[in-house]
Amino acid sequence: MLILNTKRDVSKGFTLVELLIVIAMAGILAAALFFMLPTIINGTGRTVDIASVKLLDKATSLYKMTQMTTWNDVFKGFTTDAARLGELYETGNMDRIPVPNTKGSAFVWSISEQKWNVVHVVGGSEITMVVSGGFKGYITGSYTGNEKIIQIPAVINGTAVTQIHQDVFSGKGLTSVVIEEGITRIHARAFKDNKLTEIVLPNSMTRLDYGAFMDSGLKKITIGHGLLIEGNVFPKNDSFITAYNLGGAGTYILSGATWVKQ
Numbered sequence: 126m127l128i129l130n131t132k133r134d135v136s137k138g139f140t141l142v143e144l145l146i147v148i149a150m151a152g153i154l155a156a157a158l159f160f161m162l163p164t165i166i167n168g169t170g171r172t173v174d175i176a177s178v179k180l181l182d183k184a185t186s187l188y189k190m191t192q193m194t195t196w197n198d199v200f201k202g203f204t205t206d207a208a209r210l211g212e213l214y215e216t217g218n219m220d221r222i223p224v225p226n227t228k229g230s231a232f233v234w235s236i237s238e239q240k241w242n243v244v245h246v247v248g249g250s251e252i253t254m255v256v257s258g259g260f261k262g263y264i265t266g267s268y269t270g271n272e273k274i275i276q277i278p279a280v281i282n283g284t285a286v287t288q289i290h291q292d293v294f295s296g297k298g299l300t301s302v303v304i305e306e307g308i309t310r311i312h313a314r315a316f317k318d319n320k321l322t323e324i325v326l327p328n329s330m331t332r333l334d335y336g337a338f339m340d341s342g343l344k345k346i347t348i349g350h351g352l353l354i355e356g357n358v359f360p361k362n363d364s365f366i367t368a369y370n371l372g373g374a375g376t377y378i379l380s381g382a383t384w385v386k387q
Contacts (some may be wrong), residue, residue, distance in 0.1 A: 173226040174243040181241040184218040243299050245272035249282040262287035273300045279307040289315045299340050311337045333358045347376045
């Protein structure tokens with residue numbers, strides 16, 4: 126009787142076909158890893174950044190106790206996040222100033238919430254930054270980034286940002302926006318049709334053009350002195366202007382159909 130031996134003699138090694146199959150599978154795995162690696166790295170970076178935010182909040186609580194501050198804002202008198210972080214370090218509440226691990230992010234202090242956050246910093250690849258001529262310092266074009274929680278920095282591509290032109294961030298689904306000091310004007314509909322609930326405007330802001338925050342759901346606004354506010358900038362805009370003319374700088378809350386100062 127003929128008996129077939131179905132076991133391969135492993136001492137003879139792999140056949141050419143088997144080697145080709147192994148090489149092909151290794152190539153597929155390497156390609157998959159190549160595309161997944163940035164996501165893995167970013168995910169790790171975000172985890173580290175969230176831990177850093179918790180440490181910053183703890184350091185700020187210690188700072189508040191040691192400085193015995195009773196102001197509404199722990200960092201009253203400090204207008205930039207760099208200055209706030211430097212103050213925590215200089216007063217011995219941190220042994221170093223943390224740097225975000227996620228590319229294009231920054232640690233930002235929320236005046237209204239009195240806590241730290243990590244947000245995406247808008248870069249020159251996501252907008253058009255005018256660096257010369259009569260419109261130097263303007264952010265123009267249309268925001269192409271995917272992040273919904275953003276910071277608009279004071280400097281992009283080495284040029285100081287002074288104005289945000291019309292429609293740049295309109296309809297982008299933004300849920301939080303931080304605008305740094307130095308920016309003076311927001312043009313028509315720049316932040317129209319987003320999902321914001323509050324905004325803190327820098328003290329450098331002097332003018333808000335028509336519909337700047339139209340249909341963006343704002344219910345809380347922190348604003349400085351003497352701004353020129355055109356029509357339909359905020360929800361119930363006439364009510365806001367009336368309250369602002371009476372109350373001046375401060376934080377305003379939308380209560381029903383009426384804006385009131387906190």
